[in-house]
Amino acid sequence: MTGMTDVPAPLLPPTRTLLGPGPSDVSPSVLQALAKPTVGHLDPSFLAAMDEIRRMLRTVMGTRNELTFPMSGTGSSGMETCLVNLIEPGDRVLVGVNGVFGTRMVDVAERCGAEVRAVEGEWGRALSPEAFREAAAGEPFALLCAVHAETSTGVSQQIPPLREVADDLGALLLVDCVTSLAGTPVELDLWGVDAAYSGTQKCLSCPPGLSPISFSARAEERLRARSKKVQSWYLDLTLVASYWGSERVYHHTAPINMLYGLHEALRLVLEEGLEERCARHRQNGRALWAGLEALGLELAVPEAERLPQLTAVRVPDGIDEARVRRDLLEAFGIEIGAGLGPMRGQVWRIGLMGAGSTRKNVTLCLSALSSVLADQGFALRGDPLAAAAGV
Amino acid sequence: MTGMTDVPAPLLPPTRTLLGPGPSDVSPSVLQALAKPTVGHLDPSFLAAMDEIRRMLRTVMGTRNELTFPMSGTGSSGMETCLVNLIEPGDRVLVGVNGVFGTRMVDVAERCGAEVRAVEGEWGRALSPEAFREAAAGEPFALLCAVHAETSTGVSQQIPPLREVADDLGALLLVDCVTSLAGTPVELDLWGVDAAYSGTQKCLSCPPGLSPISFSARAEERLRARSKKVQSWYLDLTLVASYWGSERVYHHTAPINMLYGLHEALRLVLEEGLEERCARHRQNGRALWAGLEALGLELAVPEAERLPQLTAVRVPDGIDEARVRRDLLEAFGIEIGAGLGPMRGQVWRIGLMGAGSTRKNVTLCLSALSSVLADQGFALRGDPLAAAAGV
Numbered sequence: 001m002t003g004m005t006d007v008p009a010p011l012l013p014p015t016r017t018l019l020g021p022g023p024s025d026v027s028p029s030v031l032q033a034l035a036k037p038t039v040g041h042l043d044p045s046f047l048a049a050m051d052e053i054r055r056m057l058r059t060v061m062g063t064r065n066e067l068t069f070p071m072s073g074t075g076s077s078g079m080e081t082c083l084v085n086l087i088e089p090g091d092r093v094l095v096g097v098n099g100v101f102g103t104r105m106v107d108v109a110e111r112c113g114a115e116v117r118a119v120e121g122e123w124g125r126a127l128s129p130e131a132f133r134e135a136a137a138g139e140p141f142a143l144l145c146a147v148h149a150e151t152s153t154g155v156s157q158q159i160p161p162l163r164e165v166a167d168d169l170g171a172l173l174l175v176d177c178v179t180s181l182a183g184t185p186v187e188l189d190l191w192g193v194d195a196a197y198s199g200t201q202k203c204l205s206c207p208p209g210l211s212p213i214s215f216s217a218r219a220e221e222r223l224r225a226r227s228k229k230v231q232s233w234y235l236d237l238t239l240v241a242s243y244w245g246s247e248r249v250y251h252h253t254a255p256i257n258m259l260y261g262l263h264e265a266l267r268l269v270l271e272e273g274l275e276e277r278c279a280r281h282r283q284n285g286r287a288l289w290a291g292l293e294a295l296g297l298e299l300a301v302p303e304a305e306r307l308p309q310l311t312a313v314r315v316p317d318g319i320d321e322a323r324v325r326r327d328l329l330e331a332f333g334i335e336i337g338a339g340l341g342p343m344r345g346q347v348w349r350i351g352l353m354g355a356g357s358t359r360k361n362v363t364l365c366l367s368a369l370s371s372v373l374a375d376q377g378f379a380l381r382g383d384p385l386a387a388a389a390g391v
Numbered sequence: 392m393t394g395m396t397d398v399p400a401p402l403l404p405p406t407r408t409l410l411g412p413g414p415s416d417v418s419p420s421v422l423q424a425l426a427k428p429t430v431g432h433l434d435p436s437f438l439a440a441m442d443e444i445r446r447m448l449r450t451v452m453g454t455r456n457e458l459t460f461p462m463s464g465t466g467s468s469g470m471e472t473c474l475v476n477l478i479e480p481g482d483r484v485l486v487g488v489n490g491v492f493g494t495r496m497v498d499v500a501e502r503c504g505a506e507v508r509a510v511e512g513e514w515g516r517a518l519s520p521e522a523f524r525e526a527a528a529g530e531p532f533a534l535l536c537a538v539h540a541e542t543s544t545g546v547s548q549q550i551p552p553l554r555e556v557a558d559d560l561g562a563l564l565l566v567d568c569v570t571s572l573a574g575t576p577v578e579l580d581l582w583g584v585d586a587a588y589s590g591t592q593k594c595l596s597c598p599p600g601l602s603p604i605s606f607s608a609r610a611e612e613r614l615r616a617r618s619k620k621v622q623s624w625y626l627d628l629t630l631v632a633s634y635w636g637s638e639r640v641y642h643h644t645a646p647i648n649m650l651y652g653l654h655e656a657l658r659l660v661l662e663e664g665l666e667e668r669c670a671r672h673r674q675n676g677r678a679l680w681a682g683l684e685a686l687g688l689e690l691a692v693p694e695a696e697r698l699p700q701l702t703a704v705r706v707p708d709g710i711d712e713a714r715v716r717r718d719l720l721e722a723f724g725i726e727i728g729a730g731l732g733p734m735r736g737q738v739w740r741i742g743l744m745g746a747g748s749t750r751k752n753v754t755l756c757l758s759a760l761s762s763v764l765a766d767q768g769f770a771l772r773g774d775p776l777a778a779a780a781g782v
Contacts, residue, residue, distance in 0.1 A: 007662050008443040010655060011424065012427075013440075023430075034648055035422040038592075039409070041599070043405075052399040073463055073468065073625060074643045074644050208644040208647060232471065232502070233495070252466070253414060254465075255649070260402055271398050
């Protein structure tokens, strides 16, 4: 093994402008926080940082839930955490499915032994509360699952009306807030959400690797009343909570440096103010929409159901979808996202998330997109920058 | 929510000398790698980095296994990955238990629906191949699990003889290499290991957050032949492998910046050379042992079964165990570990791992320990530094 001549060079990642569905651009102070000296997972200084993270997360998630902390995995591990802890084999689970992440919840819930009923809806549209009611057909359910911000389509789902549906079915309410948190308002307590998960790499503008979760007192009760152990040891909240809680019982070695990054990212959110941050996302999203439409492009989601932080744009006839993304990356260093599932090849997904939601990026994105579309002979309809500036 | 006056200050973690059971001290270039600009998980530059990580990991793990990559969670997620992918409900699993991590494997395997038989051994001693044979009682098993380097006790387990036992039982061989990898030789192919997992925060000297795993062709075959889906979606290797393999199918958003860190940590291992690195760990471990014994302290594990990177030291009668650790941390900024399970309060665990395995740290640790023990009236027997220097 000695004398390996073939050691790769140190990485020199390019500096991109990340305007896809995540990861989003990360603030310099968050990147620098990642590089702070590693300490032990039971170091008094780290335990204090954990408490600050929990406190800031509660504010950002709009909750007083005691059980609120980041799981040591990416957003999908947060989805799995919520489902493995709340579901026991044979439980009946109702899942809204209008994109990749609803589809994924069905898969994960089935692996937990749930009897899953999907509320199927059109991709690119929100689901009505009535659709949930009809699918439930008056039968009882243990859990109702919905995606607040569908990352695969850019659709915003209203959550409060689903609380009422869940109550009628006797169900707890589980919500995916991966792409919404810190970009559009998330008010877990006000909305009566029982369990929620998010990711760090969207509007929190922290690199991927952690998944904030929150459980209401009712969800905790459900967890405590389980008859069978949670099927995942790694994601078992009865164990993880003993480390994040006052007991400080070792469970796994926390990802120290990633948590430094999250601490700084949450600090930046609170320094800006949640209302101001959401207003900024709305403003830049609307400017982007106006610009895209001025260009002659069609947005895939009706305005009332559209997320300001993630916009799905239809690929015009005759345009090579992948070439546009490649040209943006190679000539401008801009990343935008492709469509997923049934929308593959049919849309682009443009994200303006967290630190990336700026007027500068709106302008850059519209200008660069105009240029690469013109390269393919697309006839631009109007002036996107004037339209964006007019919002 | 606006105008929160109570935003915490930016973190200022203290600079520690991490001489516990992990996390270990991280090289400056690894910390700096974490802070490099985040790119997308399908960015061509990142895909190239992933390939380099896989190639370097194979070298460090002593394997040509195609299915070799880091999972997006800490070491315990690697344990769970191996078990959930290899076990189907009702499978018979034989687990060596002489510490916390064998105990944990029993728990995780049972959550997978396995019929588990534990091979119980004394904490602080290795298990003999005969102990596995006797526990198996000639019955067939699907999986034999052992811990190569027991982080809770500092015991080194010989793996090659267990291959023979596994063959006789018809079992695949799963090995925990969390604390061994890149500190003592790990030769998966030579030893005939079918599945292994590790962590980044031990002898790889990368912050915690990733878990390298490797599956042999036979283990992959077992995975493909499953009759039931893997119970964890997040850790399902049939899905994760499609992202790390040439297909590049999106599964979850990889923890980009943590992977930058691992890339740099692996580079440093290969630049040093695996043999040289293991020799360094041996040399510094032996120097520490000589110094501790010169002080008049007793080591908990017989020399032939002792890990050079992690040494369990018995707490002498009349000494306040927790006060020693607190004094080391507060007066010297040195972290050492407490005992776990039945060894709680009875031992300290001193790690010399990765970048932390230096003659400087041996000297510092022995001097500081002498000082805090003397503060409690412990009669030092001899000169630890002279003894360490004589090794």
